[in-house]
Amino acid sequence: MNIVGVDIGGTFTDLVGYVGGHIVTSKTSTVPADPTKGIATSLDLAGCETGSVDELLHGSTIAINTVLERKGARTALLTTTGFRDVYAIGRSNRIEAFNLFFERPEPLMPRDLTFEVRERILATGEVLEPLDEKTLDEAVAWVDGMGVEAVAVCLLHAYVNPEHERRIGAALRQRRPDLFITLSHEILREYREYERTSTTVLNAFVGPRVGGYLRRLDGYLRDASFGGKVHIMRSNGGVMSLRLAQEQPVSMMESGPVAGMIGAGRLSKLLGLERCVGFDMGGTTAKSSLLTGGAPVIETGYVIGDKATGQPMQLPVVDIVEVGAGGGSIAWVDKTGGLHVGPKSVGADPGPACYGKGSADPVVTDADLLLGRINPRRFLNGGMALDVEAARRAMQEKVAGPLALSVPQAAHGVVRIADAAMSLSVRAVSVNKGVDPRDTAMIAFGGAGPLHAISIAREIFIPTVVIPKLPGTFSALGMLMASWRQDFVQTLIGRVGDLQASHAEEVFAELAAAGRDQLTRDGIDPATADFRYYADLRYVGQEHAISIPVESAALLTGEARTVRDRFDREHDKRYGQSAPSETMEVVSLRLVLTAARSDSLAEQWLSQPWTPDSDAGTEHRDVVFDDPERPVKTQILWRNALKAGARIVGPAVIEEPNSTILIHPDDEVRVTDAGHLVVTLKY
Known part of the structure; x- marks a missing residue:
């Protein structure tokens, strides 16, 4: 079976596929005017014959960017x-x-x-x-x-x-x-x-x-002799049909970032990590999500944009905190001489100054390049040579000159501010939720994630950082692991134990009928479907509810001890207290309907033994870490040449085709048997 995942971000379009028994990848610039061109290019770069693909999974930022x-x-x-x-x-x-x-x-x-x-x-x-x-x-x-x-x-x-x-x-x-x-x-x-x-x-x-974009995508694929299925990544961590995505595009607001968190959850289970923070830094934004037991938290209330001024959306969404700091975030100086990074981004066109497309705005990627952290000759596996002088001019004119700093000082300041901004998203999903970061690990991915993850982890005392295989295209890989999923909800308000049995059973029946209808419409085999029901419960007088698993209407209408015990335990877990003597009420019933994938190719690949495919030697270059005036002579390694079991002590820069990993002095890297990098931070 040939499957391909394509993730269109604000800056790059990423592809990961399992084709002909092998993993294939590509990364190319997004084409904002017509994103389907980026998909076409990525398929060509990966050597994928469109007609031989059985399933294409796709995530995009087009919906959320429109808002x-x-x-x-x-x-x-x-x-x-x-x-x-x-x-x-x-x-x-x-x-x-x-x-x-x-x-x-x-x-x-x-x-x-x-x-x-x-x-x-x-x-x-x-x-x-x-x-x-x-x-x-x-x-x-x-x-x-x-x-x-x-x-x-x-x-x-x-x-x-x-x-x-x-x-x-x-x-x-x-x-x-x-x-x-x-x-x-x-x-x-x-x-x-x-x-x-x-x-x-x-x-x-x-x-x-x-809808117009999805129709163009469908037309392009059919013209290219594609005869397989198209599934669109949705914000709840599952996938849906192309037709349903056209009817309910609001369901794909966070379709791209969510896929990466699904992949990070699978990896955390493989590594035996109970609680992790998934961290994804791309060209436009940085995203964080808390993963427990290999799964992210699903919230039923979400805001598109800033929490105070954004647009509320009452649909199930993987709980992701996003900040406007990415590789393309613009560094600028305000009228009072304050240095800022983001939230505006240069995007894919014209991109950072170092791309040589005429941009005069310095961005985080330009700063990383000027600090020696990025190899200008190996960017995108050597497919895009970076212009160091263009980055230097932009940094001098827009930041260093106005602030009377040297270019290295300005670049270092830009990186420090970006790291501080991104650490806020990690704090929001850990410290702000009562989770001690010292009891977690971070799984870092995205084109720029491995370059900044260790600085961010050190700032909030996360002891371990994991860099998975294919970090630069990891969200596209995560799509290959996502199951079909549809959420249904129906408001039903009443006291638990006093509900009219016929009314509750009627709502359960309506949800089940809606689920079976959706399975039929999307051509999903009912034998693969998993129906799971939840009741949104609260103590009488509360405003918000907690979703608790329920197997039947009888748990809500008759003897309610089972569901009460479940609710009290969950309430105590979330808020540190419960009130077993208080009356409970139900406000809504939910059905989470999933259909497992018929394959587990991507998950199997995550645990496959690692075999180096290169024997590149070690190089050295000067890299700035803490003091911009005192760069450190640093070993430069090629990830594809590292052997399973290898151990590396920083400082080091580990380069790979679609990402770069920065290892700080004295931090230790271990290559797992499957090829993932586990970094232990030394404080």
């Missing part, structure tokens, strides 16, 4: 009369209490593109006011005249009774089949009006752009 750049479709919102401003008002909480310039999230669409429809459904699902046919006709005509590309429909309590939304959707689709229509109940059947509205608008906002 962050606010370059989505002109979108209209239809909602219940009297609730026009739910989306604009949002929540009353002030996340940054001491920020005098605090701002609320700005809606993705102006208020004048919101239309109220006369209807009203109660939280019980009963119809209080029928859908007014005249208002429905007016809404369709209004949409017709507003020049919009997409429409989001989110009616009050449609999560429990979607009949009115269905009628509005049918009328719109009949009148304007060219529009991208999103009905809230098709995306999310869960209460919380603001988050449900925001999620629906997000889907409509990115739909035309993402």
Whole structure:
């Protein structure tokens, strides 16, 4: 079986495939104007015949970038009369209490593109006011005249009774089949009006752009004689069909970064590491996620962008903290003489100054090059020669000159600031969650991750850093390990033990039916499917709930001791206390439906014995570590020449085709039998 994973990032497009019984890789610049060109190039560089590929798995940043750049479709919102401003008002909480310039999230669409429809459904699902046919006709005509590309429909309590939304959707689709229509109940059947509205608008906002890209991708693959399956990586750590991705593009917001964390989780289990931090540094951003028992945490609430001003999305997402610091992050000096790095990035075009494409902005990659940490002749396996003088000029003009520093001092300052910014994301998934970093290990990947990981780990006292095989394309490798997954949710509010049995069983049946329908639509063999149910539980009076496994409705409607014990234990684990005497209530039921991959080729490769394929000798060059005026003579090693069991004591730079690993003085590296590098830090 030939499978290929392609990850399109803001700077590079990465490919890892298992073709003809061998792992193949490639890394090429992303083409922002048409990302499919980057895919075509990556397939050519890897020597993959498109027609021989059985499955292509794909992740992309196009959805999340569309939101962050606010370059989505002109979108209209239809909602219940009297609730026009739910989306604009949002929540009353002030996340940054001491920020005098605090701002609320700005809606993705102006208020004048919101239309109220006369209807009203109660939280019980009963119809209080029928859908007014005249208002429905007016809404369709209004949409017709507003020049919009997409429409989001989110009616009050449609999560429990979607009949009115269905009628509005049918009328719109009949009148304007060219529009991208999103009905809230098709995306999310869960209460919380603001988050449900925001999620629906997000889907409509990115739909035309993402859908257009996915259609171009499908067209390119079919023209290239591709006859296999296309699966799109989704934010919950699973994959979905191309068709479903076109309908629910909001589900692929974090599709690229999530894949790397899935791969890091698999590797942590192989190495027997109970708790790890996955760290991924690419060209545009750096991402961190806490992995426990080989799995990342899945959150049902997420914010696209800054936590205070970003766009809420109420869908299951792997808990990833992202900061705008990557290899392409721009270094700049403000009016008061302060040095900053990011969040703006040069992206793939023009890229860092050292790429020689005319950029005059110094970035983190330029700084690493000037500090001797990157080999200008071996970048991308020698496929892209770097211009050291261009990097020097940019650093001198934009940073060193204005701050009266030498170029090495400026470059060192840029790297230190970037490392400090990235360490915040690692702290956010460890220290901020009550996890002692000294009890964890870090698994570092991404094109720039292994270059900065040890500095970041040292800053928060993580004792061990693991650099996997193929770190520069590790997210693409992670895609080859992802299972098909679909999440379903249905709000069901009531006291545990007092719920009406028939009502609870009805919701369980609805979730199961929705799951079986999705299996059929995506052509998944039901025999491979795993149905797992969860109940969102809380003590009465609490705002937020915890998902607890439940096997049947009987656990919620009859004797509740089993589910109560589970909830009390989990509450104590998370918050350090529980209240066994308090009354519990359920707010939602969930179904997590997965289908295991028919192969485990990528996971098997992670543990395959390592065999060097090169006998390159050791070189030396000066590299700056702590003192920019005193570079250290450092051994330069080629990773593909290292033997299993080899031990190296820093300082060292270990180079490989798509990444570079910086080993600090006195730190010790061990090559495992499978070829992964385990670095023990000396404090």
